[in-house]
Amino acid sequence: xxxxxxxxxxGETFRLKDFDPDFTGAYKKxxxxxxxxxxxxxxxxxxxxxxxxxxxxALLIVLQAMDAGGKDGAIxxxxxxxxxxxxxxxxxxxxxxxxxxxxxxxxxxxxAPRRGMVGIFNRSHYEDVLVVRVHNLAPEAxxxxxxxxxxxxxxxxxDAGVTVVKFFLYISKEEQAERLRERQRxxxxxxxxxxxxxxxxxxxxxxxxxxxxxxxxxxxxSAPWYxxxxxxxxxxxxxxxxxxxxxxxxxDLRYPDPIPDIESYEIPD
Ligand code: ATP
Ligand code: MG
Numbered sequence: 435x436x437x438x439x440x441x442x443x444x445g446e447t448f449r450l451k452d453f454d455p456d457f458t459g460a461y462k463k464x465x466x467x468x469x470x471x472x473x474x475x476x477x478x479x480x481x482x483x484x485x486x487x488x489x490x491x492a493l494l495i496v497l498q499a500m501d502a503g504g505k506d507g508a509i510x511x512x513x514x515x516x517x518x519x520x521x522x523x524x525x526x527x528x529x530x531x532x533x534x535x536x537x538x539x540x541x542x543x544x545x546a547p548r549r550g551m552v553g554i555f556n557r558s559h560y561e562d563v564l565v566v567r568v569h570n571l572a573p574e575a576x577x578x579x580x581x582x583x584x585x586x587x588x589x590x591x592x593d594a595g596v597t598v599v600k601f602f603l604y605i606s607k608e609e610q611a612e613r614l615r616e617r618q619r620x621x622x623x624x625x626x627x628x629x630x631x632x633x634x635x636x637x638x639x640x641x642x643x644x645x646x647x648x649x650x651x652x653x654x655x656s657a658p659w660y661x662x663x664x665x666x667x668x669x670x671x672x673x674x675x676x677x678x679x680x681x682x683x684x685x686d687l688r689y690p691d692p693i694p695d696i697e698s699y700e701i702p703d
Contacts, residue, residue, distance in 0.1 A: 435620065436577065437662070438452075438460075439677075440460045440661050440663075441653070441658050441659060442653060444634070444655055444658070445653075446653075446658055447646075447674075448645075448649035448653070449626070449646065450604065450642055450645065450646055450661070451522070452516040453604055453663060454621070454663055455604045455605050455606045456663065456664035456666070458516065458663070458666055459669070461463075461669065462583075462666075466509050467668050467672045467702045468635040468667065470672060471675055474675035474676055474678075474679050475512070477679050478512075478682065479516060480514065480517045480677070481682040481687055482521075483684070483689060484687040485515075485520065485552065485687050486517070486520040486550045486551075487550075487687060488550070488687055488690050488692060489550040490545040490550075490595065491594060491595045491597060491685055491686075491687070492549050492550065492551050492597070493544060493545055493547065493551075493552045493596070493597050493598060493599070493681070493682065494554075494555065494591065494597070494599070495513065495552065495553065495599055495600075496555045496558045496560065496598065496600040496602070497554065497556055497557070497603065498558060498560050498600070498645075499600070499602065499664070500605060500610055500634070500638070501605035501610065501614075501615065501628070501631040501634055501663060501667045502610050502613035502626075502633070503558050503603045503604075503605050503610070504605065504667060504670050505570055505603060506662050507670070507671075508670060510670075511521060511671045512675045512678070513552070513554055513665075515675075516552055517573075520551055520552055521551070521552045522547055522552070523554040523556060523582070524553070524554070526556065526558055526559075526561060527543070527557075538559060538580065539559055539583065543558040543587070546596060547596065549595065553596075558600075560600075560648055562580055563580050563584070563644065563647070563648050564641065564644045564645065568637050568640045568644055569646045581652055581686055583649070585651075585652055588654065590652070592656035592657065597681060597685055598656065599658065599660070599678065599681045600652075600658065600660065601662050601677070602660070602661050603664040603667050603674075604661050604662060604664050606662060606665055609665045610635060613615035614632070614635070626639065628692060633651045649661065660673075660677050661676075662677075
């Protein structure tokens with residue numbers, strides 16, 4: 435079974451075997467998806483223009499994936515459609531000493547987008563129930579509480595006018611191997627090759643279990659998770675852009691009313 439449209443109703447259990455990372459739907463080849471993707475990107479730009487002008491809501495896009503899963507590619511090829519003036523990308527790395535001296539959401543909350551803005555999280559607070567869980571960086575009793583903390587935090591954002599949408603870019607283990615090999619042998623990609631990624635790869639199964647629990651426990655009406663079949667980059671771009679269009683269409687975005695009597699102003703020579 436392949437689940438569409440890439441999500442489940444809140445409360446249902448995500449089983450990654452029900453999602454096919456190779457899925458491309460009605461589109462068989464890259465060029466079949468070209469027109470639809472381009473239309474989506476154009477629409478995203480229009481919607482963002484209204485978001486910015488209206489200065490009332492914000493959008494937070496959370497991107498999670500295994501290494502080489504395509505987070506950077508999605509930002510470049512999909513979120514690249516937005517006007518950079520209204521976008522703020524935050525890449526979450528291993529926490530600094532100062533960050534570790536605070537609660538795990540401290541650094542995350544500071545990066546939440548202000549009204550009018552699109553915030554993009556390249557990795558996020560979900561690392562605190564993913565890498566932290568897989569590597570025992572915190573005791574189980576600590577990370578287990580975090581699902582509730584995350585849900586409360588995301589609801590706070592929603593109540594404050596921030597629409598939250600979360601993507602797990604889902605590639606297969608074989609596809610990751612192919613992409614890591616590609617990084618290893620292509621001079622322009624070698625800078626991305628990190629031997630540490632190979633250690634993470636060895637824990638693939640642990641990561642999938644951690645993802646399944648995070649997706650299941652934190653898939654809420656106000657902050658849904660989407661599992662994007664991402665083995666084909668063109669399909670990933672199509673699906674992410676489609677979900678973003680749908681999400682933004684539901685945000686009640688409008689240009690603000692003009693100032694009163696706008697017609698009456700004489701433009702001086
Ligand atoms: P790329 O996929 O292009 O390599 P990246 O997001 O992996 O980009 P890196 O600097 O290679 O960027 O990795 C960031 C690392 O920081 C990841 O291994 C991630 O698991 C780790 N990290 C992020 N947040 C946390 C956290 N809260 N606790 C521990 N490690 C974290
Ligand atoms: Mg990395």
